[in-house]
Amino acid sequence: MNIKHSTLTFGTALLLPLATSAACDTDYAWIDKSCNHVSDIWNSGKQDLYLPLWTHHLRFAYDQDKIDSFREFTWGLGYGRSRYNAAGNWEGIYLMAFSDSHSNVQPMLGYGHQWMTGPTSGLHAGIGYTAFLTSRADIYKNFPIPGILPIASVNYRQYSLNTSYVPGGRGNGNILFFWSRLGF
Template identity: 40%
Template sequence: MKKILVKAVTVSMLCAPLAAHASDKECDYKRDWMSSACERVMRVWHEGTWDLYLTGYGWHINGYEDPSHLNANSWGGGAGKHWTDANGNQDILFAFAFLDSHKNVQPIAGYARQWYTTPVLGGLSLGGGYFAGFTARSDIAHYLPLPIALPIGSVRYRRVSAMATFIPRIPGINKGDVAFFWGRYEF
């Protein structure tokens, strides 16, 4: 487990300077959608505000023979950055690690896009969107990075958000559906 954390920190330290020195020319792709995606990521990296993530719960919904043997307390944490547009919606870069269903460390990192409702009651809003990135698990190809894309939803009050995603059952990979919950604080 310590080796995995050391590897994750090392990769982060090596990738951070590369992103920090990226220029607009590096987002000059022949396809407009690729240039737009690159520009969004670079804007978050350069102009974004820091976030703190705390993970906490993985609900094993159905399909598992005995979910009581699985770890629901997915404790962990991490950091990220977000950039808020004129409509209050956010582009997010994140990286965190948590204990998976078998109490092994599972890192995850990527990009998210969240659209929010207009705040009511002094700052309460609902959000929805997606995230795409990479994760790695000890029980799937012994920590080989795996691409993922999942929906996300959130309830936000000013700078604090309760966030969630739904991980569907994938034959041959997992035995049932999981709802995963975490929190975010925007600095």
Template identity: 40%
Template structure:
């Protein structure tokens, strides 16, 4: 009986030690990620290299995800405009801050603003050509949700 209790205790305290370490590591990772994000946003705001004009012109609704009756009613020309500031970092990645408004799928105005980051690759000798994958963190508001601010995390590619 004492042996089972000792093995259980040893296992439990080992698990507890690993859990505390994992929790501290996760917390540290979150803290470092937030600090990096904050620094990138601040640097992009304080040291922009470019001033950007955004003109949203095409929205595509995945035909496999919606029935034809719905897609026939959706607006796929989200005319609008926006403005942003951006910079390229020492690794060649893009950072941007933006605000824009456009017509959503129901032809109602939708504002959005946020921070975008894009990892870029330049596979050719022409440095003007690049491929990229990234994300944006921001806030939007929609008519069909009574314009309540909604946080968004979206991916993008270029």
């Protein structure tokens, strides 16, 4: 399967219904509430451009030969919509694709929430989580898998520098993933 095609199909199939809350009409109240919330972010949020920057493998978890085999510069791009809610916290939805440690394309579709401190008109910071679907060539042959990870950010107005920690053991995980987000 063509990775670029599957990434586009994967993201389009999940993001297009968000344009209308009519797509949220189910027989389950909790699904309706979550769907309406995501739809509200899509419709009332501002546009975001995501730029993956770096994947740092924590050196204590890997042999030097393994570190040398990894690609840590993470090229890619993403699009999302986000807003600051009534409590002043950031929430957003996004679709991003980037080069993983083995130079394979890794798509990621998710929702993020951060509790913020500081004025959003200037320097502010946040900590929270992201819940997402992703796929990797080395895990289930690109079959979509869910995940939840912690995220943190330092922001200046509409620009943010973000990181997430991917836990793991010896020889896997233990990664800091960095990306930037520009709201417009």
